[in-house]
Amino acid sequence: MTSRKIPVIDSDTRAIRRASRIVGTRIAIACAGVVADASHELRTPLAVLDARLQILQRALPTGDPSSSVVADLRSDAKDLIHIVNELLESAEIGGAAVHDTAVVDLVAAVDAAMQSMALIAIDKHITIELDAPQPGPGPVRVPASSITRCVVALLDNAVRFTPRDSAITVGVAVTKKTVAVTVRDRGPGIHGIDHARIFDRFAHSAPPDADGDEARTGFGIGLSLVREIAVRYGGSVHVFTSTAAGTALSLTVPRAKQTRSAL
Ligand SMILES: Nc1ncnc2c1ncn2[C@@H]1O[C@H](COP(=O)(O)OP(=O)(O)OP(=O)(O)O)[C@@H](O)[C@H]1O
Numbered sequence: 092m093t094s095r096k097i098p099v100i101d102s103d104t105r106a107i108r109r110a111s112r113i114v115g116t117r118i119a120i121a122c123a124g125v126v127a128d129a130s131h132e133l134r135t136p137l138a139v140l141d142a143r144l145q146i147l148q149r150a151l152p153t154g155d156p157s158s159s160v161v162a163d164l165r166s167d168a169k170d171l172i173h174i175v176n177e178l179l180e181s182a183e184i185g186g187a188a189v190h191d192t193a194v195v196d197l198v199a200a201v202d203a204a205m206q207s208m209a210l211i212a213i214d215k216h217i218t219i220e221l222d223a224p225q226p227g228p229g230p231v232r233v234p235a236s237s238i239t240r241c242v243v244a245l246l247d248n249a250v251r252f253t254p255r256d257s258a259i260t261v262g263v264a265v266t267k268k269t270v271a272v273t274v275r276d277r278g279p280g281i282h283g284i285d286h287a288r289i290f291d292r293f294a295h296s297a298p299p300d301a302d303g304d305e306a307r308t309g310f311g312i313g314l315s316l317v318r319e320i321a322v323r324y325g326g327s328v329h330v331f332t333s334t335a336a337g338t339a340l341s342l343t344v345p346r347a348k349q350t351r352s353a354l
């Protein structure tokens with residue numbers, strides 16, 4: 092008599108199990124995304140911190156009593172970089188940035204990214220030059236921190252691929268409704284990955300860099316975050332050019348309407 096009910100209970104149980112597996116997987120993916128993004132965002136500031144400590148370490152005279160403390164600080168920074176890299180390796184997807192529509196000075200936000208990345212570029216004797224029109228492009232309706240994050244991600248790749256002793260250019264170009272920030276390097280061009288795929292999360296390649304060395308393996312997160320941010324604020328990012336003479340990637344964002352008081 093009870094045998095007829097068993098299949099019903101079984102199928103309900105299976106459905107519940109299947110649903111809980113799906114929910115569990117989605118929660119795990121969401122958590123991994125938060126971890127991946129947070130870790131990725133910490134990596135560059137930590138590298139900058141390490142570079143600043145290195146400058147301080149070199150500036151200290153031999154036998155300075157602070158030397159050991161500075162050495163410890165550098166070791167701490169390296170430990171943190173290691174932890175963040177491990178977190179990135181274990182995570183599978185990323186999340187989203189905070190929404191904010193403040194009107195900001197784009198060139199100042201670009202400059203902040205250049206200042207930070209100059210500290211990392213110095214090791215390869217790379218200079219980062221700004222080519223912006225005068226007067227400036229005026230404000231954009233994208234948070235300054237988001238512009239800075241995007242330009243840092245573009246510069247991070249450029250520094251990685253461009254040859255030693257060369258220059259990276261950050262160009263700012265204005266149209267009636269948009270501002271484009273183009274980061275141009277003198278690296279070997281995009282290899283080992285389809286141009287259309289470089290903005291996909293976790294899509295990356297590790298071709299030889301401009302010096303013929305095996306490039307540091309990336310995580311394929313940088314450009315996906317740039318695209319997410321650009322799209323969120325009504326902009327876009329694309330490969331402007333990529334040849335054996337270098338690569339240029341352009342981030343385009345809408346200009347904010349000039350109010351009378353801003354004119
Ligand atoms: N300037 C560039 N020159 C040559 N290839 C590039 C350049 N920028 C991006 N790429 C290619 O696009 C891929 C994706 O870039 P993306 O910044 O998303 O990831 P990544 O740099 O590999 O890792 P991450 O940014 O997470 O450290 C890179 O792995 C590389 O193959």
Ligand SMILES: [Mg+2]
Nearest residue numbers: 247248309313
């Ligand atoms: Mg990158």
